[in-house]
Each structure stands twice: as structure tokens, then as C-alpha cells.
Amino acid sequence: MFRREQTRPVKVGPLTIGGGAPVIIESMTNTDTADLAATLAQITELKQAGCELVRVAVPNQRAVAVLPDLIKQSALPVVADIHFNHRFALGAIRAGVVKLRINPGNIGGEERLAEVVSLAGEKQVPIRIGVNAGSLEQRLLDKYGKATPEAMLESAMDHIRMAEKHGFYDLVISLKASSVPLTVAANRLFAKESRYPLHLGVTEAGSSFSGTVYSAVGIGALLLSGLGDTIRISLTAPPVEEIRVAKAILAAAEIRRFGPRVISCPTCGRCQISLIELVKELEQRVAEITEPLTLAVMGCVVNGPGEAREADLGIAGGKNQGLIFCAGEVVRKVPQDRLIDEFMSFLYEYLNSKADFGVSQK
Ligand code: SF4
Structure with a gap:
């Protein structure tokens, strides 16, 4: 199994993910990204709570257009979360995001993926490939019968190969499910096969209370077995609460300490x-x-x-x-x-x- 200190270090703006660097705390804004003032205010609040890297959804051209100003004024390095439209990904890279989160399977085909990967390589913008049990390719669901750790691993490896084929290796991988045992098993399986750093999270984990418990069990189990380079707690709650939980999980696992x-x-x-x-x-x-x-x-x-x-x-x-x-x-x-x-x-x-x-x- 490739433990944290043995994963490939990936530079993400001023931060490093993997290679034994401190486990990073990430979150995601829930404002309309194009509402610059509201998004910047939420990023500042997240930073004050201890967030180190922030992701924003880029679902439309309005959001792409606001990115240069957002990045310039943001209190934290900005990651763009993009689905379906490779032009948004190209726009986000040009705007200066420090990382992209995409799903290579839904970015519009091999040629468009090649365009994104080639520009990301040129601008040294790493990409997180996010495998989600809820949106696995039909081919894998047919092959494995349902979302299994093996199906998630195969999806991750397929996507990694797509990027590597274009000479791109600055990858961070996540394998998330709303089931804790499935999340843990998929990440453990992946860490046996690959040295790419892992972004940990239990997806759709629920409200403050249940999301905290599910995240603590899932992420905690992985951290204690030496896995995980960056974490995001998903709560149906104000994003700032995710940071409190992330810090508590890292402190409980004795990976980082944040005050008394x-x-x-x-x-x-x-x-x-x-x-x-x-x-x-x-x-x-x-x-x-x-x-x-x-x-x-x-x-x-x-x-x-x-x-x-x-x-x-x-x-x-x-x-x-x-x-x-x-x-x-x-x-x-x-x-x-x-x-x-x-x-x-x-x-x-x-x-x-x-x-x-x-x-x-x-
Ligand atoms: S510290 Fe005293 S009050 Fe608290 S559980 Fe122990 S015996 Fe009870």
C-alpha cells in the first residue's frame, strides 16, 4: 500500500499535496460562483476557520468570466470544479486556478480531454480526477453488477491512463461513495496500485451530525492506515462547519494539531x-x-x-x-x-x- 509519505508530491499553487506534506483541509463554496462578493466573503470566512484550499463550482460562462477577479482577490488558492464542458476547463486554467477537478469521462470525448490536459500541462495546473460511486460508467456497472471497490478502481485507472496518454502526471485522485465501507475499501485498493496522492472524502455524508460521524469513521479509518493527502468533509451545512470537523478529525487521528x-x-x-x-x-x-x-x-x-x-x-x-x-x-x-x-x-x-x-x- 502506498502510504502518504510515499505518494507522488503534486504542487497545487503554494501548497503540496502528497509526498508526506501535511494533510490539507479543503472545502467548497456554496454561493453562486458568479456572485463575486458573496463567494469572496465565504472564502474569507473559510480561511479564518482554517481552510487551506477552496473549490468553486464552474457550471456556466458567468462563473468562468468571474474567475480572474475571484482568483486575484481570494483569500485562498482556488480550485475549479467542472463537468461536461471542456471550454469552461480551458477558461479556468487560463484564469489562473491552482487545480481543476474534472471527470475525464464526461468532459466531451478524447479530443477535448487532450486539449484540457495539454493546457493544464503547459500552465502546470494539476487535475483531480474524482471517481464517484454514484456516477460510475455504465460499462463498469454492467461488468461488476453495481458500484464495487474494484469498479471504482477500474474507473480511476482508466481515467489516469487517459491523462497519462497525453504525458500528464500531475494528478490527485479521489474515490468517494456515500457508503463508508465502500469508500474505505476503494481507497485501500487504489493505494495498492498507484502512487498518486489521495483526496479523501465520504460523499453526500448528510447533515452536520450524520455527516460528521460518517466522515470521521471513513476518513479516520483511511488516515489511520496511512492514506490520504488532502481531505474534504461534505456536510449539508454551512461550509465553515466542514472545516471544524476536518480539523477535529485530523487532530483525533493525531495527524495535525490545531490548538488545545x-x-x-x-x-x-x-x-x-x-x-x-x-x-x-x-x-x-x-x-x-x-x-x-x-x-x-x-x-x-x-x-x-x-x-x-x-x-x-x-x-x-x-x-x-x-x-x-x-x-x-x-x-x-x-x-x-x-x-x-x-x-x-x-x-x-x-x-x-x-x-x-x-x-x-x-
Ligand atoms: S471524573 Fe468523577 S464525575 Fe467524572 S465520570 Fe469520573 S468519577 Fe464521575
Whole structure:
């Protein structure tokens, strides 16, 4: 299996996908691309949330026409998502997109594909070939009976061959399905056969809740087996939510860290403090911190500090009060109403002392 660090590195504007580069967080705008102001505003919001590469749909000439201005003013490198019309793809490359997402099977035949690939090669614009279980070629559905990992692999390989035939190798591949086991199996099969970097995603994953769960299981399983170079979470929700989930999945897989992780106990009959509210407030208050700390919030002193010994700092609840602890040792006792404020000031003291000792804060 070709693990992340062994995949072929592909330059995507200022970023690199594959070859062991950090796993990139992508998203896609859901504004009318031709509405420049709305699309730029959403891209800025995505960037502020931590998105690193943004894709826009280019379904018509209006969208192609706006691309030069969009790219010039965008807070993030722009990828164009194009189906059916090779002229839109040519226009997007000329406008300066950093990557194209196309499906070589629906771009209008071999000659038109050759035109797109040749211009992409000339302008050094990589192409993502997106294989989707829901839109596999009829020939493969007839051959395999339904969308199977083997059918998805064959589709990807056919499309790769089409590009390679024209001397084009700057490819990123995705194999997506709404079924998690099918997505995972197709990507694993592909990684046995090819060194092209993988864009991971579970497609049509659903609303915030179910999309998060399906994406976490599917993408998480692949990341933990060493696969995946860039990820996109698909949620039927505002795109900015996709970024929060992407960061949480990468952090949970211990692939990238984005600021503090708050661990907290599930509470039980020993808990005499409003732990759910405390955790919620703490998560909001530490959202701006970039230092990769582990903060523990435990419901009681019986097991709290001990259970969270691995944490940098923590809180253990008592009766309407809480203990602040550091590396398993209690350092302060504070009434519940001042607990988060006191904890935050202790946290900043802690960060400053780390900085004084030469530990960098990102
Ligand atoms: S830390 Fe205390 S309150 Fe939380 S689950 Fe453990 S025993 Fe219960």
C-alpha cells in the first residue's frame, strides 16, 4: 500500500499535496460562483476557520468570466470544479486556478480531454480526477453488477491512463461513495496500485451530525492506515462547519494539531458541578489559542486529577466549586462562578512561562 509519505508530491499553487506534506483541509463554496462578493466573503470566512484550499463550482460562462477577479482577490488558492464542458476547463486554467477537478469521462470525448490536459500541462495546473460511486460508467456497472471497490478502481485507472496518454502526471485522485465501507475499501485498493496522492472524502455524508460521524469513521479509518493527502468533509451545512470537523478529525487521528484539545469526563452520580456548561464555555474561550495543549475538565476530585494526569492543565469539579490542577497537582480552589475566568488567567500564565522557557507558541 502506498502510504502518504510515499505518494507522488503534486504542487497545487503554494501548497503540496502528497509526498508526506501535511494533510490539507479543503472545502467548497456554496454561493453562486458568479456572485463575486458573496463567494469572496465565504472564502474569507473559510480561511479564518482554517481552510487551506477552496473549490468553486464552474457550471456556466458567468462563473468562468468571474474567475480572474475571484482568483486575484481570494483569500485562498482556488480550485475549479467542472463537468461536461471542456471550454469552461480551458477558461479556468487560463484564469489562473491552482487545480481543476474534472471527470475525464464526461468532459466531451478524447479530443477535448487532450486539449484540457495539454493546457493544464503547459500552465502546470494539476487535475483531480474524482471517481464517484454514484456516477460510475455504465460499462463498469454492467461488468461488476453495481458500484464495487474494484469498479471504482477500474474507473480511476482508466481515467489516469487517459491523462497519462497525453504525458500528464500531475494528478490527485479521489474515490468517494456515500457508503463508508465502500469508500474505505476503494481507497485501500487504489493505494495498492498507484502512487498518486489521495483526496479523501465520504460523499453526500448528510447533515452536520450524520455527516460528521460518517466522515470521521471513513476518513479516520483511511488516515489511520496511512492514506490520504488532502481531505474534504461534505456536510449539508454551512461550509465553515466542514472545516471544524476536518480539523477535529485530523487532530483525533493525531495527524495535525490545531490548538488545545479539551478532554472531559462523561459525568456520573459523583458530579456536583455544571460540567456540560463549563466544557462548552471553556471550548469557546480557548478557541483562539494555537498552542497544542491538552486541557482536562473532570466532574469530581475523586478521579479527576488522576484521570487527567496526561493533561497540561485541568479542572476537577467539587460541590459548586472547582480545583484547577496542573500536571496532576492541585494549584487553586475556585468557586464555580469564577472558575473559567481563573482557569483562563492561569492558562495564560502557564503559556507565558512556557514561552519564557523557550517553548514556542505557534
Ligand atoms: S471524573 Fe468523577 S464525575 Fe467524572 S465520570 Fe469520573 S468519577 Fe464521575
